[in-house]
Amino acid sequence: MSRFRPVVVAALLLVLAACGDSSEETTAGETTTTASASSGLEGDLLVSAAASLTDAFAEVESAFEAANPGVDVLLNLAGSSVLREQILEGAPADVFASANNFNMDQVVEAGEVDGDPEIFVRNLLQIAVPSGNPAGVTGLDDFANVDLLIGLCAEDVPCGDFGRTALENAGVTPAIDTNEPDVRALLTKIEAGELDAGITYVTDVLSTNGAVEGVDIPEEFNVIADYPIATLVNAPNPDAAPAFAAFVLSAEGQAILNSYGFSSP
Amino acid sequence: MNGEGLDAKLQVRRGESFQLDLSLSIPPGRTVALLGPNAAGKSTTVAALAGLLPLDRGRIALAGVTLDDPEQDVFVVPEARKVGVVFQDYLLFPHLSVIDNVAFGLRSRGVSREESLARAGEWVDRLGLAGLATRKPANLSGGQAQRVALARALVTEPDLLLLDEPLSALDVTTRVELRRTVAEHLDTFSGPRLLITHDPSEAFLLADEIHVIESGVVTQAGSADDIRLRPHTPYVADLAGSNLVQGVASDGVVDTGSHHLHIADHTVSGPVLATIRPSAISVHLGEPAGSPRNSWKTEVSLIEHLGERVRLRTGAPLSLTVEITEDATRALDLREGAEMWISIKATEIGIEADSEGAKR
Amino acid sequence: MTTQGLGGRRRRRRPPAVLIILGVLGLAVFVVPFLGLLARTPWTDLPALLSGDVVADALRLSLVTSLAATAIAAVVGVPLAWLMARVEFPGRALVQGLVTLPLVLPPVVGGAALLFALGRRGLIGEPLNQATGLLLPFSTWGVVVANTFVAMPFLVITVEGALRNLDRRYEGAAATLGAGRWTVLRRVTLPMIRPSLIAGLVLTWARAFGEFGATITFAGNLQGRTQTLPLAVFVALESDRDVAVAISLVMVVVSLAVLVALRERWWKVL
Numbered sequence: 073m074s075r076f077r078p079v080v081v082a083a084l085l086l087v088l089a090a091c092g093d094s095s096e097e098t099t100a101g102e103t104t105t106t107a108s109a110s111s112g113l114e115g116d117l118l119v120s121a122a123a124s125l126t127d128a129f130a131e132v133e134s135a136f137e138a139a140n141p142g143v144d145v146l147l148n149l150a151g152s153s154v155l156r157e158q159i160l161e162g163a164p165a166d167v168f169a170s171a172n173n174f175n176m177d178q179v180v181e182a183g184e185v186d187g188d189p190e191i192f193v194r195n196l197l198q199i200a201v202p203s204g205n206p207a208g209v210t211g212l213d214d215f216a217n218v219d220l221l222i223g224l225c226a227e228d229v230p231c232g233d234f235g236r237t238a239l240e241n242a243g244v245t246p247a248i249d250t251n252e253p254d255v256r257a258l259l260t261k262i263e264a265g266e267l268d269a270g271i272t273y274v275t276d277v278l279s280t281n282g283a284v285e286g287v288d289i290p291e292e293f294n295v296i297a298d299y300p301i302a303t304l305v306n307a308p309n310p311d312a313a314p315a316f317a318a319f320v321l322s323a324e325g326q327a328i329l330n331s332y333g334f335s336s337p
Numbered sequence: 338m339n340g341e342g343l344d345a346k347l348q349v350r351r352g353e354s355f356q357l358d359l360s361l362s363i364p365p366g367r368t369v370a371l372l373g374p375n376a377a378g379k380s381t382t383v384a385a386l387a388g389l390l391p392l393d394r395g396r397i398a399l400a401g402v403t404l405d406d407p408e409q410d411v412f413v414v415p416e417a418r419k420v421g422v423v424f425q426d427y428l429l430f431p432h433l434s435v436i437d438n439v440a441f442g443l444r445s446r447g448v449s450r451e452e453s454l455a456r457a458g459e460w461v462d463r464l465g466l467a468g469l470a471t472r473k474p475a476n477l478s479g480g481q482a483q484r485v486a487l488a489r490a491l492v493t494e495p496d497l498l499l500l501d502e503p504l505s506a507l508d509v510t511t512r513v514e515l516r517r518t519v520a521e522h523l524d525t526f527s528g529p530r531l532l533i534t535h536d537p538s539e540a541f542l543l544a545d546e547i548h549v550i551e552s553g554v555v556t557q558a559g560s561a562d563d564i565r566l567r568p569h570t571p572y573v574a575d576l577a578g579s580n581l582v583q584g585v586a587s588d589g590v591v592d593t594g595s596h597h598l599h600i601a602d603h604t605v606s607g608p609v610l611a612t613i614r615p616s617a618i619s620v621h622l623g624e625p626a627g628s629p630r631n632s633w634k635t636e637v638s639l640i641e642h643l644g645e646r647v648r649l650r651t652g653a654p655l656s657l658t659v660e661i662t663e664d665a666t667r668a669l670d671l672r673e674g675a676e677m678w679i680s681i682k683a684t685e686i687g688i689e690a691d692s693e694g695a696k697r
Numbered sequence: 698m699t700t701q702g703l704g705g706r707r708r709r710r711r712p713p714a715v716l717i718i719l720g721v722l723g724l725a726v727f728v729v730p731f732l733g734l735l736a737r738t739p740w741t742d743l744p745a746l747l748s749g750d751v752v753a754d755a756l757r758l759s760l761v762t763s764l765a766a767t768a769i770a771a772v773v774g775v776p777l778a779w780l781m782a783r784v785e786f787p788g789r790a791l792v793q794g795l796v797t798l799p800l801v802l803p804p805v806v807g808g809a810a811l812l813f814a815l816g817r818r819g820l821i822g823e824p825l826n827q828a829t830g831l832l833l834p835f836s837t838w839g840v841v842v843a844n845t846f847v848a849m850p851f852l853v854i855t856v857e858g859a860l861r862n863l864d865r866r867y868e869g870a871a872a873t874l875g876a877g878r879w880t881v882l883r884r885v886t887l888p889m890i891r892p893s894l895i896a897g898l899v900l901t902w903a904r905a906f907g908e909f910g911a912t913i914t915f916a917g918n919l920q921g922r923t924q925t926l927p928l929a930v931f932v933a934l935e936s937d938r939d940v941a942v943a944i945s946l947v948m949v950v951v952s953l954a955v956l957v958a959l960r961e962r963w964w965k966v967l
Contacts (some may be wrong), residue, residue: 153935250917442874
């Protein structure tokens with residue numbers, strides 16, 4: 073037994089040292105931004121965000137972590153309805169950023185939301201076509217063309233719901249070939265040229281860096297999607313959660329989101 | 338070359354070191370036994386004749402048709418040969434009933450279902466399997482399975498009948514029973530027959546001619562007596578070890594028809610096969626004194642000198658092979674026609690029940 | 698260790714306790730999720746939930762495509778298994794690896810691969826489409842292709858194993874009785890591997906029936922054309938949990954019915 077004691081002690085010391093480092097960020101004398109001079113936030117932060125926020129929130133995550141080195145943001149990205157289900161079934165989450173009000177309202181009704189949700193960005197719909205627009209799609213009318221391969225998000229996913237509204241507004245009955253479970257899946261198929269056209273968000277088209285091209289939808293038909301964000305009542309990290317939401321709503325956060333095509337409310 | 342029988346010269350190489358090299362010529366109506374220990378090349382012979390293994394060199398001709406001739410680039414596939422094989426483990430198709438097994442060869446050759454089943458039915462009856470027609474092989478006894486295998490091979494009226502260790506999978510009692518059945522059907526089969534076995538009694542009882550095979554070559558060929566009296570190799574000498582005598586036992590005495598033998602077992606009765614090792618028989622000039630219950634006067638009908646060992650055959654009343662030393666032969670001044678007394682201890686006589694013996 | 702019995706008579710011994718405990722835990726792995734499903738089922742609303750044509754369409758598509766996939770797997774899979782078991786061709790080890798690949802790959806990856814190969818801009822799909830106008834993605838045949846891709850390995854592996862273990866001497870015996878190679882295959886080889894063949898087919902069907910990832914990636918999701926039961930469940934989960942549970946129940950009932958019914962057959966054959 074006594075042979076092992078030095079080893080055990082050394083191991084314990086190492087573990088303590090490692091733990092210690094993560095909470096003593098100021099001792100190393102790093103320069104910190106004024107916004108986080110008093111940041112004592114630490115731990116994991118679970119952010120459930122709609123799939124269309126993938127790229128934008130990745131940058132938001134980096135920025136937030138830079139300002140709050142003690143926090144590790146974990147992004148859980150999926151269709152808003154999937155996220156809603158997860159939260160309702162008790163999956164742990166600190167912050168919920170939804171792509172529409174419907175899903176957020178359900179979560180509010182279930183009493184899972186702390187305070188009130190706030191709209192943090194807006195998104196517009198756009199027709200997405202493969203690079204080069206091989207099928208020559210010009211507007212929503214083309215969606216009625218049986219010879220084209222048309223994809224939409226599934227009806228219960230925000231972009232699918234809004235897409236159908238836009239088509240209704242334009243008086244078009246679409247010849248749909250597939251209802252993709254989320255925006256990313258739809259984009260992938262359009263990018264690959266397997267679909268001729270689909271309806272996604274402006275931000276999604278932008279995110280492909282030219283691999284997918286956008287065709288504008290006239291304002292009178294288009295649907296503005298409000299994206300609400302809220303901290304959750306059963307948040308495992310109740311200190312960092314509101315800080316994250318605040319960051320998203322702050323000038324810095326908004327600047328990041330705008331650069332990805334989201335409009336500020 | 339025989340017009341109708343089997344004429345084969347087989348040269349097959351298997352693996353690194355084994356080479357089969359033998360010639361077989363069997364006219365129709367004759368049974369040849371290929372007798373040898375395990376790994377002697379018996380299965381290779383079966384496979385080559387059946388067409389499951391091509392020859393490296395040599396030639397196989399059956400009923401006037403060349404089946405395999407590497408030099409002439411002739412090879413007849415197994416399904417086109419008319420070789421009936423009874424396999425060592427019978428290889429009855431487990432998913433088919435007895436009657437379907439027997440009819441298999443006919444159906445495969447295009448015979449109609451009705452005719453196949455009818456002809457198969459005849460053979461099933463002929464082999465005493467009536468009532469078992471719808472059974473599956475898993476529900477047959479060893480003896481029954483063997484008879485199904487025999488029927489299955491015979492129903493196709495092959496040009497050559499090949500029996501690969503047909504009785505070795507059976508227990509001793511069944512084996513003795515089935516030997517009779519096999520002998521009967523061998524006799525009624527008109528073509529050439531090749532019996533593969535490691536059991537000398539089987540060879541002696543069923544075959545007209547015996548070829549002893551060791552390590553891929555035939556070391557001796559001839560009649561049963563040739564093998565017994567003039568062994569060419571130690572293996573053959575050991576093979577032919579025992580004398581086999583048939584008789585009827587009753588209360589410790591076996592009646593061979595021409596002689597009475599006293600045996601140790603008083604409980605066995607009915608037809609039996611008695612075995613006596615040649616070296617267990619002692620030779621005397623005059624009537625021996627002492628215990629042996631079996632002693633009688635006879636004469637030397639044949640004598641063979643094999644170096645240190647001498648084999649001689651006794652004459653009436655019971656023909657036995659006796660083995661004694663060269664010295665003893667000289668001491669007793671034995672030669673053909675000489676008179677002598679022989680004695681055998683009752684305990685040296687091995688007894689085996691022979692249920693089919695009465696019919697022989 | 699003897700057990701106490703009436704008058705000291707030795708009774709049949711119970712299995713070892715450790716095995717029972719571990720075995721029950723193993724059983725729990727299967728039973729617990731199923732119980733969870735049953736607990737969530739809205740029993741009173743069930744008839745109403747299942748009466749829409751979403752469920753009817755999905756059930757029809759699932760049955761048709763899974764059976765078609767099984768049939769295709771049988772027709773091309775058995776010959777492949779035979780070649781793999783009997784012929785020493787170069788690259789056989791590689792083929793064995795390829796056949797196992799769909800089992801290892803996530804189905805979505807499989808679906809993506811199918812898209813790259815057979816999609817409208819795919820390696821083979823593009824020339825095929827331009828020559829014949831045939832398009833597999835977003836069609837019911839696309840579902841069949843996706844199902845076949847993920848499920849066929851079960852059949853090939855099962856049959857190959859059975860063929861390897863088969864005693865070849867029976868085929869030799871059949872040949873000496875005059876059976877040509879095709880007859881041997883038909884009347885001896887295949888009947889002798891029948892239990893494995895059936896087991897392989899059932900596993901293949903079950904896998905095809907439950908396929909999701911490759912289907913949704915390659916064939917897409919459209920009611921009546923490509924939306925099989927698993928896809929319908931997934932879509933329903935987004936809006937109406939009750940519908941999702943109801944459809945899941947349908948899948949479980951159909952699968953259990955088929956698997957249990959066929960199992961009896963297996964044993965009869967043996």
